[in-house]
Amino acid sequence: MTDVILAGIGQTEVGEHWGIALRDLAYAAIKEALADSGGLQPQALFVGNMLAPNLSNQAHLGALLADHFGMRGIEAVTVEAAGASGGAALRQGYMAVKSGLVDVALVVGVEKFTDQVGAGVDEAVATASDSDFEAVQGLTATGQAALLMRRYMHEFNVPADGFAGFPLVAHANGAGNPNAMFRKAIKPEVYGKAEMVSDPVNLFDAAPNADGAAAVILTRADLLPKEFSHPLVKIAASAVSTDTLALHDRHDPLGFWAAREAVEAARHKAGITLEQVDFFEYHDSYSIYAALALEAAGFAPRGEGWKLASDGSIALNGRIPCATMGGLKARGFPGGATGLYQAVEAAIQLRGAAGPCQVAGARFGMMQSLGGPASTAVVHILEKIEA
Amino acid sequence: MTDVILAGIGQTEVGEHWGIALRDLAYAAIKEALADSGGLQPQALFVGNMLAPNLSNQAHLGALLADHFGMRGIEAVTVEAAGASGGAALRQGYMAVKSGLVDVALVVGVEKFTDQVGAGVDEAVATASDSDFEAVQGLTATGQAALLMRRYMHEFNVPADGFAGFPLVAHANGAGNPNAMFRKAIKPEVYGKAEMVSDPVNLFDAAPNADGAAAVILTRADLLPKEFSHPLVKIAASAVSTDTLALHDRHDPLGFWAAREAVEAARHKAGITLEQVDFFEYHDSYSIYAALALEAAGFAPRGEGWKLASDGSIALNGRIPCATMGGLKARGFPGGATGLYQAVEAAIQLRGAAGPCQVAGARFGMMQSLGGPASTAVVHILEKIEA
Numbered sequence: 001m002t003d004v005i006l007a008g009i010g011q012t013e014v015g016e017h018w019g020i021a022l023r024d025l026a027y028a029a030i031k032e033a034l035a036d037s038g039g040l041q042p043q044a045l046f047v048g049n050m051l052a053p054n055l056s057n058q059a060h061l062g063a064l065l066a067d068h069f070g071m072r073g074i075e076a077v078t079v080e081a082a083g084a085s086g087g088a089a090l091r092q093g094y095m096a097v098k099s100g101l102v103d104v105a106l107v108v109g110v111e112k113f114t115d116q117v118g119a120g121v122d123e124a125v126a127t128a129s130d131s132d133f134e135a136v137q138g139l140t141a142t143g144q145a146a147l148l149m150r151r152y153m154h155e156f157n158v159p160a161d162g163f164a165g166f167p168l169v170a171h172a173n174g175a176g177n178p179n180a181m182f183r184k185a186i187k188p189e190v191y192g193k194a195e196m197v198s199d200p201v202n203l204f205d206a207a208p209n210a211d212g213a214a215a216v217i218l219t220r221a222d223l224l225p226k227e228f229s230h231p232l233v234k235i236a237a238s239a240v241s242t243d244t245l246a247l248h249d250r251h252d253p254l255g256f257w258a259a260r261e262a263v264e265a266a267r268h269k270a271g272i273t274l275e276q277v278d279f280f281e282y283h284d285s286y287s288i289y290a291a292l293a294l295e296a297a298g299f300a301p302r303g304e305g306w307k308l309a310s311d312g313s314i315a316l317n318g319r320i321p322c323a324t325m326g327g328l329k330a331r332g333f334p335g336g337a338t339g340l341y342q343a344v345e346a347a348i349q350l351r352g353a354a355g356p357c358q359v360a361g362a363r364f365g366m367m368q369s370l371g372g373p374a375s376t377a378v379v380h381i382l383e384k385i386e387a
Numbered sequence: 388m389t390d391v392i393l394a395g396i397g398q399t400e401v402g403e404h405w406g407i408a409l410r411d412l413a414y415a416a417i418k419e420a421l422a423d424s425g426g427l428q429p430q431a432l433f434v435g436n437m438l439a440p441n442l443s444n445q446a447h448l449g450a451l452l453a454d455h456f457g458m459r460g461i462e463a464v465t466v467e468a469a470g471a472s473g474g475a476a477l478r479q480g481y482m483a484v485k486s487g488l489v490d491v492a493l494v495v496g497v498e499k500f501t502d503q504v505g506a507g508v509d510e511a512v513a514t515a516s517d518s519d520f521e522a523v524q525g526l527t528a529t530g531q532a533a534l535l536m537r538r539y540m541h542e543f544n545v546p547a548d549g550f551a552g553f554p555l556v557a558h559a560n561g562a563g564n565p566n567a568m569f570r571k572a573i574k575p576e577v578y579g580k581a582e583m584v585s586d587p588v589n590l591f592d593a594a595p596n597a598d599g600a601a602a603v604i605l606t607r608a609d610l611l612p613k614e615f616s617h618p619l620v621k622i623a624a625s626a627v628s629t630d631t632l633a634l635h636d637r638h639d640p641l642g643f644w645a646a647r648e649a650v651e652a653a654r655h656k657a658g659i660t661l662e663q664v665d666f667f668e669y670h671d672s673y674s675i676y677a678a679l680a681l682e683a684a685g686f687a688p689r690g691e692g693w694k695l696a697s698d699g700s701i702a703l704n705g706r707i708p709c710a711t712m713g714g715l716k717a718r719g720f721p722g723g724a725t726g727l728y729q730a731v732e733a734a735i736q737l738r739g740a741a742g743p744c745q746v747a748g749a750r751f752g753m754m755q756s757l758g759g760p761a762s763t764a765v766v767h768i769l770e771k772i773e774a
Contacts (some may be wrong), residue, residue: 021519044627053440053467057522059514060469063762065634073648075627076763077475078467080440081446088464092479099485101625127446132408135444193454240431240462245451261460374449376463 003234004097007224008037009344014181014332016114017211022056023068026110029213030069037217038227040105044074044096048089050336054124055116071295082128083285086339087369087378093218093237105218109340110242113209121209130246143207144247144373145286146198152254152288153200156303163193163287165309167204169342170284170323174330176356181210181332205287210332214340233350236383239265245375256374259296266379272364274298279321279349279359281342284328293368321359324349339369339378350384390621391484393423394611395411395604396731401568401719403501404598407742409443410455412561413497415457416600424604425614429493431483434464435476437722441511442503469515470672471724474756474765478625480605492605498722500596508596515759517633529593531634531760533585539641539675540587543690550674551578552696554591557671557710561717563743568597568719592674597719601727623770626652632762643761646683653766659751661685666708666746668729668754671715680755703726708746711736726765737771
């Protein structure tokens with residue numbers, strides 16, 4: 001089948017963007033992606049967004065953004081799968097190009113988490129859980145993470161600072177990413193002194209809600225303009241799996257089943273082993289999610305994912321570099337834009353343009369976008385095409 | 388290219404479903420569609436929904452519905468384009484099957500408009516407009532329709548009862564649809580006495596917000612099970628176009644430009660003339676939208692679409708039968724489910740199973756799903772494959 005190429009990438013800084021409208025944030029990322037593509041003209045727009053209908057009182061983002069960018073008339077739609085909205089939108093764009101119905105697809109993820117004019121952020125995020133059975137009881141996303149982390153620590157005898165390595169690596173890498181929300185490495189003792197958000201999840205175990213937009217252009221290899229001058233990166237595989245939305249419906253809450261299924265399906269489609277994956281952009285909205293995602297993917301046995309954080313495995317020069325440009329923890333977590341940030345960062349890595357964050361000689365990059373506690377898991381494997 | 392077949396259809400009654408949860412409403416439609424398909428197993432679920440995050444405090448419907456139906460693990464995502472969400476979800480399912488990445492796609496539209504636990508319905512619907520510039524000024528969807536209708540009446544000298552034929556035909560047809568919200572024909576004098584909702588839009592010029600769910604199964608012709616016993620209906624064409632989200636940004640507010648573009652693109656793809664279209668399921672959320680959609684599609688010259696309502700043209704035995712099973716006006720307008728109701732009803736027509744609503748000898752059915760004042764327009768043409 002035809003290769004689908006990441007033919008343009010763009011992103012804004014992640015942070016608190018109170019002075020810029022949702023549509024303008026998306027505009028900035030789209031503009032950069034189109035320029036990067038060397039002049040491609042998209043025929044379809046897929047918008048990854050999680051909470052704009054609640055936080056910004058704005059649904060119908062497809063028509064809004066297509067018009068705002070001067071692309072009035074093109075096909076445009078919003079794709080939502082909670083925190084995995086960005087990954088899901090990328091997959092819709094991929095399918096559109098694969099189908100032959102669309103030659104050039106633009107996928108943009110945009111979210112304004114911190115600057116709310118509608119509902120409050122906790123109330124809004126709770127709509128992504130099983131509202132009738134979880135949110136109404138007062139369970140928040142961070143509360144869910146705390147339940148999982150506590151159980152994990154109990155089952156596997158994890159010490160209080162057992163998860164410290166996840167934010168330490170993320171912040172160390174974020175320091176080298178000019179678009180990261182936090183660009184400063186943190187010291188181990190800072191983790192130990194951090195306030196609890198929802199015991200045992202401390203301030204550094206939870207990724208910051210943020211504002212941002214990231215965009216990619218997808219097209220077939222034969223449609224690349226002559227002006228396209230970057231090393232070629234293709235989508236080698238795309239896979240989605242789902243699990244129960246409610247955490248209490250799981251037989252095995254510590255097994256991120258959908259995360260495992262999606263990784264296996266993607267690896268199978270790409271025809272590669274786990275050892276061939278050069279880096280892994282996981283969805284570290286919470287430290288415990290990072291540990292469970294490493295185990296689900298097969299990088300660590302059950303109950304031992306946390307050890308990879310402190311033994312050097314996930315560092316840039318480790319066995320399986322993770323959160324290479326800061327991850328959700330240090331780059332920030334701009335909701336439905338997150339999966340697109342992962343795609344942009346993975347493309348930068350595979351182009352060899354990641355500067356201080358570079359993973360040497362990377363050929364295959366895997367990224368995973370999660371909605372809820374891996375209730376939705378979207379996995380893409382990107383591959384650098386050797387010249 | 389491979390034909391994509393509507394291999395299963397299901398729907399619930401449209402109405403006020405206060406006693407049944409959103410997930411159970413979707414369940415009922417999915418169950419019927421799967422049974423109708425003769426045993427197909429979907430690998431992917433596309434959910435068309437407009438306002439559940441606001442009205443029902445529930446986003447992340449993909450994972451929720453996949454699990455609730457016992458299909459845990461399958462790919463699942465929500466597709467949103469305001470009132471066109473159902474049509475947009477159908478298109479994503481179509482692209483998924485066309486791409487070869489998915490063999491069997493399930494597309495379900497579900498909405499609970501009347502039974503709100505979250506935001507109020509006017510506030511929620513306003514998120515589908517250009518919130519920063521329209522909703523904050525107090526402009527509602529019905530207010531937009533009133534502005535368009537008043538201008539249209541002024542420009543083209545339309546009498547006060549000029550639009551009466553639209554609800555009259557819709558209600559006459561709805562009387563024959565066991566799933567319609569209103570199953571009773573109305574008399575012309577009733578229209579004249581109706582209360583104003585937003586002058587000149589009266590009660591019968593506005594479709595009722597409703598609850599409901601409708602589902603279709605899509606697959607390739609070669610994957611149909613032997614048990615599938617219905618006449619074959621395929622998606623002959625699918626097209627989407629967009630216009631400005633804000634009505635005030637239009638150079639020509641009375642030209643539903645995106646609606647025209649999408650119809651032309653779909654006709655071109657299907658390779659048929661306008662005369663070959665045997666019926667047209669338009670998006671008659673307001674009578675004025677029906678008139679403008681008829682003109683945009685080319686069934687009437689500018690300023691004369693309203694005449695088709697009273698001269699018999701849109702009746703079941705007319706030149707271009709519309710709202711054949713009641714349309715949005717009499718079947719009801721269950722938000723993001725509406726586009727799927729259109730698909731289910733069009734398939735019933737093409738199977739020759741529409742009973743008192745049957746359009747004799749129908750081969751090509753066109754349906755149009757609109758978001759806002761045709762800010763998004765999704766058009767599908769279905770075709771009965773001759774045995």
